[in-house]
Amino acid sequence: MNKLFISPEHVLQGGYFHATLRKLQEPNTSIEPHNIMYPVFLLQDDDAMQAVSSMPNVYRYGINKLIPALTELVERGLKSILIFGIVETLPKDPTGSSADCLENPVIKALPKLKAALPDLLLACDVCLCPYTSHGHCGVLHNGVIDHAGSVKRIAEVALAYAKAGAHIVAPSDMMDNRIKAIKDALFDNKLQNQVSVLSYSCKFASSMYGPFRDTMKSSPMAGDRKCYQLPPGSSTLAARAAARDVAEGADFLMVKPGLPYLDIVRQTKDKYPNHPLFIYQVSGEYAMISRSGEGDDMETVLMETLLCMRRAGADCIITYFAPLILNIISMK
């Protein structure tokens, strides 16, 4: 008997010497198309297509350019998108009227997307910040957020997207009570069984949204979002925010940003194992990973980050890398 042989259950390496065994040792971490959601930026001008300078390989599209681009991705397996509307000529005003007016690009595009790509799951980001003159996510009263007024507006916008054909409305503002207000509006309009609510439940006031705000032209004119988005060090508020949104009736929860917040992913999944959990790999993460190397090296880094997000408990990853990921997983 070898004296160094302490105890059989602590001999690990006999359990992962083969690639197939290693796969079995990574439960619930596979990356399949339904684990990926692709954020898309939608312009008012139907025929426009603009590169996003701060995000390589990311474009803003008018609907006539978006549909062909998505058709090709759906053929390669894409299952879901998250739509962000961008206004250029529609006015920005204090209440974000352009968020749900008839000419809003999202409202106009939803029926066309549904007709062209009937199997694609359509989620819409719901927020006022791309549409308000002050750039805040709600409406203001004397320069500070008016919660009741904000929730009312956000529920109106969510209902407008639901009526236009969204499968999922995803409020990203972080105001207390907006999930309940949206669910009530869906019930009142008999849409409760056709539209689900993905809450940006644990959204932090992160410094990693910079490229996105350039893309959307949605930075606050004055002040910041620290009164509604969570302080980055606060796991306690994240726990309460998830509890709030579960109590208000959210169908799905989210942690955002992604990689630096995997402890929040794990705490949320452990507490709410019955709610599918999304994670948002944000624009700053996209920029960092894009610069992490060339070709295969970068792809290896990317796939490891996704694997770790799944290991931490994320069910679906919202990522600007979706087209590349579909390529990578189809080769495996």
Ligand SMILES: NCC(=O)CCC(=O)O
């Ligand atoms: N409500 C959506 C975002 O704020 C996205 C941020 C990012 O990708 O940096």
Ligand SMILES: [Zn+2]
């Ligand atoms: Zn916002």
Ligand SMILES: [Zn+2]
């Ligand atoms: Zn946002």
